[in-house]
Amino acid sequence: MSERVVSCSLHTFCDASKTAYAAAVFARFEYSTCVQVQLIQAKSRVAPAKTVTMPRLELLAATIGARLATSVVKELEQRDITLSFWSDSSTVIAWIKRDDHWGVFVWNRVQEIREVTSKESWRHVPGVMNPADLPTTECTVQQLLQTRWWEGPAWLKLPAEDWLSGEPQPDEKMVEQERRKCIVSSLLCKEEQTDWYYAFSRNYDKIVRVLAWVLRFVNRCRKVRANQGSGKVVQWEEIMLGEKCVIRYVQEFFSGHQDERISHLCPYMDSEGIIRIRTKIIERRDLGDFGIPAILPSSHPVVEMLVLQAHEKAYHVGVQGLLSLLRERFWILKGRKTIRGILTKCVVCRRHGAKHISTMPPALPEQRVRDAAVFEITGIDMAVPLFLKDCRKLWVCLYTCAVYRAVHLELTSSLSTESFLQTFRRFVARSGRLAIIYSDNGTNFMGTDCAFRQLDWEKIIKTSATARID
Numbered sequence: 001m002s003e004r005v006v007s008c009s010l011h012t013f014c015d016a017s018k019t020a021y022a023a024a025v026f027a028r029f030e031y032s033t034c035v036q037v038q039l040i041q042a043k044s045r046v047a048p049a050k051t052v053t054m055p056r057l058e059l060l061a062a063t064i065g066a067r068l069a070t071s072v073v074k075e076l077e078q079r080d081i082t083l084s085f086w087s088d089s090s091t092v093i094a095w096i097k098r099d100d101h102w103g104v105f106v107w108n109r110v111q112e113i114r115e116v117t118s119k120e121s122w123r124h125v126p127g128v129m130n131p132a133d134l135p136t137t138e139c140t141v142q143q144l145l146q147t148r149w150w151e152g153p154a155w156l157k158l159p160a161e162d163w164l165s166g167e168p169q170p171d172e173k174m175v176e177q178e179r180r181k182c183i184v185s186s187l188l189c190k191e192e193q194t195d196w197y198y199a200f201s202r203n204y205d206k207i208v209r210v211l212a213w214v215l216r217f218v219n220r221c222r223k224v225r226a227n228q229g230s231g232k233v234v235q236w237e238e239i240m241l242g243e244k245c246v247i248r249y250v251q252e253f254f255s256g257h258q259d260e261r262i263s264h265l266c267p268y269m270d271s272e273g274i275i276r277i278r279t280k281i282i283e284r285r286d287l288g289d290f291g292i293p294a295i296l297p298s299s300h301p302v303v304e305m306l307v308l309q310a311h312e313k314a315y316h317v318g319v320q321g322l323l324s325l326l327r328e329r330f331w332i333l334k335g336r337k338t339i340r341g342i343l344t345k346c347v348v349c350r351r352h353g354a355k356h357i358s359t360m361p362p363a364l365p366e367q368r369v370r371d372a373a374v375f376e377i378t379g380i381d382m383a384v385p386l387f388l389k390d391c392r393k394l395w396v397c398l399y400t401c402a403v404y405r406a407v408h409l410e411l412t413s414s415l416s417t418e419s420f421l422q423t424f425r426r427f428v429a430r431s432g433r434l435a436i437i438y439s440d441n442g443t444n445f446m447g448t449d450c451a452f453r454q455l456d457w458e459k460i461i462k463t464s465a466t467a468r469i470d
């Protein structure tokens, strides 16, 4: 053709059916008087054996279309040629055009397509007008010749303005189906606030003792003479002051004695700055703190230490007992619930409270249940030694019948095999011959076993048979 080419463009069509997916690249040459369309290359593939959704198959078709167009451009060495991609799946076009995060299957293919093509070059074509439909379905030679498929669709020969325009709305449900499923996890790091006066220990007594030392130091610095102890040990008065100091610190949890959380208890603050409750027995002075217990919050690390320590000191007493003990001096808010919660942390109580593993007892062996003479089946063991007045040792050899639980005791002065054989002989003389003996691996039993093995059993059996002994 001698006419000058006005413009040249490549059009890649992609389509899929349930059995195959295909892509076809057509070149469109625009001359001054006419337009010519020619097939450059087509490729079709059989659909995967496992069930794949139609949008995914359409995406596979788009992927091979993008690869095919790239290889054609490379071969033609026409880098600046206009490329257009056509698919009849609005879902696939939505996947390619939207900047969303898709599932692995869609994401990998969309990324590849977007690397080699521009997302603006992807357009929608109705299925009946898509030339790539033919390689995905059955087609006879006559049909192929009639359609003159290799000359491209008729509408492509029209001016670009007359092509199909407008994007059909994709099925949002289909598009969203392939959105990457994200697991949103949040990690909340809670840094526990630890006040200085209990930061160094988890032991309530130690905290009180350290506070007592601190008070002694402060009083010495201030040159306060009252309540000032001396020596290497803190006095109990100092310990009491230390404990009061700890309680005051713990009660900083409340905003004074008019705090809303404790106002229903009608508390008051005593002369030492401790918030206390007035009970009905306040007039009895000899009870000490019992009539005016100090209020303690339910959720405070020091209260937890106090409860655990009182629990251990009272030999792991239960909730009610511990509550009574603590109420002699303190009024813990939500006391029963708080103590129950804290006691679940006591390892000793948990270990003792654990359920034992129970199994079905197995059936007794035949030798324990069958009919037999007394001591026909016997177990033997040596008891711990007895000490005589003259410091000599004696052992008890215990014979027990496996069936009737009868017991026969024999004394022996040694653990030697010979001594055991003597007891055995006495036992047999009294109880009759045995059929089966059970024993542990005691050296005297093993020695007896060896001695028995050395016997000439053939000779014994022969003699016994003559004497009519079974």
Ligand SMILES: [Zn+2]
Residues within 6 Å of the ligand: 311, 316, 317, 346, 347, 348, 349, 350
């Ligand atoms: Zn306990």
